[in-house]
Amino acid sequence: MNRKIFIKTFGCQMNEYDSNRILDTVKKIEFIKTEKLEEANCYLLNTCHIRDKAKEKVYHEIGRVKKSFRLKKKPLVIVTGCVAQAENDEMLKREPFIDLVIGPQSYHKINEKIKQFLDRQKKIDETEFDTISKFNFLNKIKNTSNKVSTFLTIQEGCDKFCHFCVVPYTRGPEYSRTFREIINEAKVLAENGVKEIILLGQNVNAYNDKNYNLSNLILEIEKIPQIKRIRYTTSHPKDMTDDLIKVYGISKKLMPLIHLPVQSGSDKILKLMNRKHSVKDYIKIYEKLKKINSAIEFSSDFIISYPGEEVEDFDHTVELIEKIKFINSYSFIFSPRPGTVAENLKLIDKKTSMERLTKIQNKLSENQIEMHKSLKNKIINVLVENFTEDKTKLFGRSEYMTSVVFDGKKDDIGKIVPVKILQSNRSTLFGEKHINSNQKVA
Numbered sequence: 001m002n003r004k005i006f007i008k009t010f011g012c013q014m015n016e017y018d019s020n021r022i023l024d025t026v027k028k029i030e031f032i033k034t035e036k037l038e039e040a041n042c043y044l045l046n047t048c049h050i051r052d053k054a055k056e057k058v059y060h061e062i063g064r065v066k067k068s069f070r071l072k073k074k075p076l077v078i079v080t081g082c083v084a085q086a087e088n089d090e091m092l093k094r095e096p097f098i099d100l101v102i103g104p105q106s107y108h109k110i111n112e113k114i115k116q117f118l119d120r121q122k123k124i125d126e127t128e129f130d131t132i133s134k135f136n137f138l139n140k141i142k143n144t145s146n147k148v149s150t151f152l153t154i155q156e157g158c159d160k161f162c163h164f165c166v167v168p169y170t171r172g173p174e175y176s177r178t179f180r181e182i183i184n185e186a187k188v189l190a191e192n193g194v195k196e197i198i199l200l201g202q203n204v205n206a207y208n209d210k211n212y213n214l215s216n217l218i219l220e221i222e223k224i225p226q227i228k229r230i231r232y233t234t235s236h237p238k239d240m241t242d243d244l245i246k247v248y249g250i251s252k253k254l255m256p257l258i259h260l261p262v263q264s265g266s267d268k269i270l271k272l273m274n275r276k277h278s279v280k281d282y283i284k285i286y287e288k289l290k291k292i293n294s295a296i297e298f299s300s301d302f303i304i305s306y307p308g309e310e311v312e313d314f315d316h317t318v319e320l321i322e323k324i325k326f327i328n329s330y331s332f333i334f335s336p337r338p339g340t341v342a343e344n345l346k347l348i349d350k351k352t353s354m355e356r357l358t359k360i361q362n363k364l365s366e367n368q369i370e371m372h373k374s375l376k377n378k379i380i381n382v383l384v385e386n387f388t389e390d391k392t393k394l395f396g397r398s399e400y401m402t403s404v405v406f407d408g409k410k411d412d413i414g415k416i417v418p419v420k421i422l423q424s425n426r427s428t429l430f431g432e433k434h435i436n437s438n439q440k441v442a
């Protein structure tokens with residue numbers, strides 16, 4: 001008889017990919033997905049440790065689930081992801097409602113660990129780094145994702161050790177899957193009906209398998225006829241090689257938006273962060289890409305108020321934003337992470353940090369709003385993903401990942417359709433499907 005598993009996912013796209021691969025895996029021991037917490041026999045929380053009170057958020061969430069099962073049989077409770085890796089057996093000690101703690105490199109053992117627990121009722125902590133075995137196992141389990149736009153992990157882990165970041169400790173050293181395995185998975189996804197593949201890695205452009213790198217992968221996936229769009233995230237400026245830059249001039253399917261986190265516009269801060277690139281390096285990449293295709297746009301991540309950030313450092317970040325005109329970017333106030341080099345540095349006061357964050361976010365919004373306004377009455381290509389939640393309209397994405405909402409038919413889902421933009425706000429473009437084929441696509 002099928003049992004039901006409810007998965008809640010925090011954090012980055014890789015956690016989303018992992019949650020889906022966990023679902024594909026537990027099917028083998030007859031667990032099927034449910035969207036209703038109250039009917040779950042198993043509750044799995046896939047956690048993120050990147051900022052703020054990540055750990056407390058997890059215990060709070062578990063407390064909420066515990067409450068809702070007060071009068072019912074307790075589900076099997078599993079914590080996975082980066083908090084699980086960082087906290088391991090501490091979690092079992094602190095919260096008896098948790099039964100299994102499984103780190104990101106041990107997901108291939110999940111069925112075995114669930115069975116062991118159900119047989120013996122003994123709490124289990126499984127947080128070894130065993131990436132090769134994990135992917136060897138997952139390669140044999142079909143990826144069943146059939147979403148129009150789907151993630152595909154090609155690389156995991158990080159050897160860069162930026163002083164603020166917990167990822168090298170929670171995801172382990174850099175590991176690249178083999179070229180063949182990735183192409184096989186991309187073909188399976190194409191057969192499932194997927195139209196856009198987003199290649200994932202904590203340092204996706206550090207991908208390396210013998211003589212193959214990210215540019216080879218993009219050009220090979222491009223040969224799969226059903227796949228219409230290719231993206232990758234998250235890349236590091238240090239690994240933005242010339243051959244990858246060149247692919248933007250060759251590929252027909254690689255989208256013209258590059259997410260390239262810079263973190264700060266000040267060389268002094270980049271050095272303190274141990275980022276291994278300068279502002280000049282970053283601008284050079286920008287100029288090379290713009291020369292190949294002037295329509296390429298950049299998005300980025302920024303850390304505000306990193307310890308040591310003075311007014312002039314902050315001003316350099318503002319200047320960089322004005323120069324590059326980033327779209328779709330993220331900005332966060334520095335959050336000290338346990339176990340990192342920056343854990344105990346002197347923090348910049350809250351008021352100053354909030355003022356700086358607001359200024360940066362307003363600047364980033366201005367760029368976004370300006371770009372959206374410039375699209376009024378223009379026709380853009382939209383890959384249609386689904387209906388909107390209220391089912392009245394269709395939802396898709398522009399080549400720059402912007403959400404587009406428009407009137408259309410069910411048949412349009414999974415296709416790239418021309419949409420005339422009529423209105424916009426900061427995050428979304430609104431329009432209508434364009435019928436007259438004589439007008440040029442922007």
Ligand code: SAM
Pocket residue numbers: 012050051164165166167202203234235236261262263301302303332333334335336337
């Ligand atoms: N590998 C990517 C790179 O090199 O930029 C970033 C991966 S990290 C999962 C995503 C973003 O979280 C980072 O780009 C950074 O802006 C932010 N981040 C990481 N640690 C942080 C911290 N301690 N405080 C605030 N933001 C943080």
Ligand code: SF4
Pocket residue numbers: 158159160161162165166167168202203236
């Ligand atoms: Fe974290 Fe830096 Fe590695 Fe990115 S490159 S995952 S920010 S340590």
Ligand code: F3S
Pocket residue numbers: 010011012013014015047048049050081082166167170171202
């Ligand atoms: Fe969070 Fe781990 Fe991703 S810390 S951002 S879930 S790699």
